[in-house]
Amino acid sequence: MVKNEDVFKKIISHCKEYGFVYPSSEIYDGLAAVYDYGPNGVELKNNIRDYWWRSMVQQHENIVGLDAAIFMHPTVWKASGHVDAFKDPLIDNKDSKKRYRADILIEDHITKLEEKTNKEIEKAKKRFGDKFDEKMFRETNPKVAETQKKIDDIAKRFADLINNTDLAGLRLLIEELQIACPVSGSRNWTDVRQFNMMFSTQMGSLIDEASSVFLRPETAQGIFLNYINVQKTSRKKLPFGIAQIGKAFRNEIVARQFIFRMREFEQMEMEFFVKPGEEADWYEYWKDQRMKWHLALGIHAEKFRLHDHDKLAHYAKAGADIEYKFPFGFKEVEGIHSRTDFDLSAHQKFSGKKLQYYDPDTKESYVPYVVETSIGLDRMFLAILANSYEEETLDDGSKRVVLRIPPLVAPVKVTILPLVKKDGLPEKARKIMDNVKNYFMCQYDEKDAIGRRYRRQDAIGTPYCITIDHQTLKDNTVTIRERDSMKQDRIDIEKISGIVREKIGR
Ligand code: ATP
Numbered sequence: 001m002v003k004n005e006d007v008f009k010k011i012i013s014h015c016k017e018y019g020f021v022y023p024s025s026e027i028y029d030g031l032a033a034v035y036d037y038g039p040n041g042v043e044l045k046n047n048i049r050d051y052w053w054r055s056m057v058q059q060h061e062n063i064v065g066l067d068a069a070i071f072m073h074p075t076v077w078k079a080s081g082h083v084d085a086f087k088d089p090l091i092d093n094k095d096s097k098k099r100y101r102a103d104i105l106i107e108d109h110i111t112k113l114e115e116k117t118n119k120e121i122e123k124a125k126k127r128f129g130d131k132f133d134e135k136m137f138r139e140t141n142p143k144v145a146e147t148q149k150k151i152d153d154i155a156k157r158f159a160d161l162i163n164n165t166d167l168a169g170l171r172l173l174i175e176e177l178q179i180a181c182p183v184s185g186s187r188n189w190t191d192v193r194q195f196n197m198m199f200s201t202q203m204g205s206l207i208d209e210a211s212s213v214f215l216r217p218e219t220a221q222g223i224f225l226n227y228i229n230v231q232k233t234s235r236k237k238l239p240f241g242i243a244q245i246g247k248a249f250r251n252e253i254v255a256r257q258f259i260f261r262m263r264e265f266e267q268m269e270m271e272f273f274v275k276p277g278e279e280a281d282w283y284e285y286w287k288d289q290r291m292k293w294h295l296a297l298g299i300h301a302e303k304f305r306l307h308d309h310d311k312l313a314h315y316a317k318a319g320a321d322i323e324y325k326f327p328f329g330f331k332e333v334e335g336i337h338s339r340t341d342f343d344l345s346a347h348q349k350f351s352g353k354k355l356q357y358y359d360p361d362t363k364e365s366y367v368p369y370v371v372e373t374s375i376g377l378d379r380m381f382l383a384i385l386a387n388s389y390e391e392e393t394l395d396d397g398s399k400r401v402v403l404r405i406p407p408l409v410a411p412v413k414v415t416i417l418p419l420v421k422k423d424g425l426p427e428k429a430r431k432i433m434d435n436v437k438n439y440f441m442c443q444y445d446e447k448d449a450i451g452r453r454y455r456r457q458d459a460i461g462t463p464y465c466i467t468i469d470h471q472t473l474k475d476n477t478v479t480i481r482e483r484d485s486m487k488q489d490r491i492d493i494e495k496i497s498g499i500v501r502e503k504i505g506r
Contacts, residue, residue: 004312008327011389014401018460020044020385021259033252033263037466040460043379043411043441044175048380049245051409052268053284055293056243063241063270068222068325070247076199076221077214079350086217089162089170090253096184101254102192105179106158111152111329115296120144140147180198180364197250199263212261213265215249220372221331222246227368228355231273238357238368239282245377257328259378261484263403275359278425279317282371283338285321290373294322298406299387307328322375324383333383334375341367353365388461394486404484405462412462413440414500419451419469421446429468432493435464438505439497457484463503466496493503 015021019038023030037045055332057065078084089102120143125132138144161169171192180187201216216222223242230242245268253260259265274282287306294304307330309319315341321332344367348355356365388403407413416433418425426446433444443462445453450467457465467479472493478500481488491499 004327007387007389008258010328010391011385012268014389014403014459015041015258015385033256033261035259035262036376040333040411044384044405044409045377045381047409047411048229048377048384049268052293052375052377053243053245056241056268056270060241062236062239063243063272064230064236066223066226066227066230066242066244067246068219068244070216070290071203071213072216072221072225074213075350076225076347079346080221080224080372081346082198082214082217083196085364086198088253089165089167089192091171091174091192092185093181093186093280094188094190094200095186096181098181098183099253102167103158104172104254105174106154106170106177109177109179110151110154110158113147113154115329117144117147165194167194176446186424195251195253197252200250201249216247217245217250217359218374219246219267219269220271220374221343222270224347224370227271227273227344231357236244238359239272239274239278240326241270243268243270257326259382260326260328260331262290267374268377269372271339272371272373274371276366276369279338279340279371283336285317286373287336290334291322294333297408299324299382299383301382303387309330324379326383326385326439328384331379333379334373337372337374339370339372340453341369343370343469344368400455400458402458402483405461408461410461410463410504411441412443412457412460414464414466414496415445415453415457415462417444417445417450417465417467418446419450419467423470424473425468425470428472432466432468436496436500440500452479454486464500467506 012021016023018040022038024034025031025035036449039333053065057063077132089100090099090295091105092099117138120141121134121137124137124141125134138148154173157169157173160166161173168191171189174189175187178187181189197219201215202210203213223244227242230236231240246266247264247332248267249264252263256262272282272286291304291306295301303325305323305325307321307323309321317340320336322336323330324333335453344355347353348367355367357368358365384405385403390402390404392400392402394400405411414436416429416436418429429444429446433442436442443455443457447453454465461483463483465479465481465483469479471490472478476493477490478493478496479488480491
């Protein structure tokens with residue numbers, strides 16, 4: 001069996017080879033945790049962005065869009081709590097000189113214990129077959145129950161330490177769990193220190209303290225500051241939402257796992273403003289809606305799970321993550337948070353401006369509560385790629401790499417291929433291309449044998465290939481080949497757009 005790390009390495013090199021993602025500034029040996037998107041990557045990213053925007057804004061009459069600037073007044077970040085609380089606990093290994101996030105070292109340790117349990121369960125599943133009762137096994141198998149108890153104890157202690165910002169306690173826990181540095185193998189750790197993750201820069205020509213601005217670590221604050229403007233200009237009544245897509249920046253200490261954790265990334269956030277007291281119901285509603293959004297794309301349900309937070313962000317009253325099973329384990333793709341009136345009240349206090357909503361039904365004024373859905377576009381991109389990548393051995397023994405990207409978000413929808421580069425076939429193919437490209441992202445390819453051209457399209461996830469042959473010239477029919485089944489049908493040229501449209505569901 002191919003190991004998960006190997007699969008992940010293959011996905012990373014596939015991304016580079018086929019123009020999805022390149023390391024940034026590569027000729028200068030790259031810049032840690034910064035990446036660029038190539039021709040196929042930008043199409044996939046745009047399609048995911050569109051899918052989100054359409055389902056959040058176009059399909060909700062009470063949600064509108066916004067595009068706020070990245071730079072904001074420095075006091076925004078004081079009010080939002082990011083200057084004081086947007087910090088990660090870091091720890092250095094004295095031998096390797098490598099820096100780690102103390103919380104991630106502990107989380108990884110818990111994941112290892114969970115994997116141990118999962119292995120036991122897999123073994124037992126095989127042994128007991130259909131009769132296997134996982135719940136009972138977890139409760140009664142001494143080894144599994146003991147590991148589970150260990151996990152629960154560590155998780156509980158960990159949550160307390162994080163919530164109390166007990167840095168000495170975190171170090172003690174790392175020592176007790178005998179966590180070693182993956183590079184040096186030693187347990188020679190420094191103390192745990194706090195590290196603010198915001199990037200700052202100077203604005204204007206005068207460089208002094210007051211002219212320092214931050215690169216936003218989340219897009220949400222631009223929404224909060226504009227909520228009155230948006231509410232008035234779009235004449236919205238509560239509950240209503242504001243959606244925004246844009247870049248965010250975090251000086252991550254541990255930048256690894258490819259585009260999963262970057263220093264510059266993109267968020268798709270929606271802040272939903274509700275009457276105080278109604279937030280719990282809306283929180284449940286959005287958790288449910290967002291999970292449905294993920295599943296509607298066609299990724300297997302067992303690859304997603306909802307994880308309620310033990311450790312809450314400084315602004316949240318309740319929080320949950322939608323996690324995807326990456327090759328390196330279940331990890332957060334999206335967060336849903338009940339942010340209360342934390343942000344709006346803080347901005348009201350710091351700015352001295354009223355941020356209250358006048359409720360025409362009850363004739364009262366109040367600061368709304370907020371439920372947030374926040375998804376990382378780049379993480380969603382990685383989840384889709386990881387879910388799509390497959391190495392397949394065909395009936396004739398040959399191999400192909402296929403990206404089974406959901407057709408709706410596939411970078412290229414149709415590729416037009418003249419069977420040979422002569423006899424008037426390229427001219428006919430061009431005519432078809434000129435028509436189809438009005439509706440879908442298309443490619444034209446006449447180089448190499450047809451089999452190799454199909455493989456190239458499989459490797460970038462194109463749902464359909466259209467082949468033009470000599471019969472096309474006689475009866476206006478073409479061959480349409482479907483990516484996943486590799487099934488080929490002969491159809492009328494007129495039918496191409498209809499079939500593709502049905503497949504991509506638009
Ligand atoms: P993590 O615990 O993984 O650091 P987080 O809880 O800090 O993530 P949020 O602040 O909830 O993340 O941000 C919302 C979303 O933004 C996340 O679900 C994730 O998809 C995305 N995101 C956050 N940090 C990064 C990053 N460094 N690189 C890429 N995407 C990110």
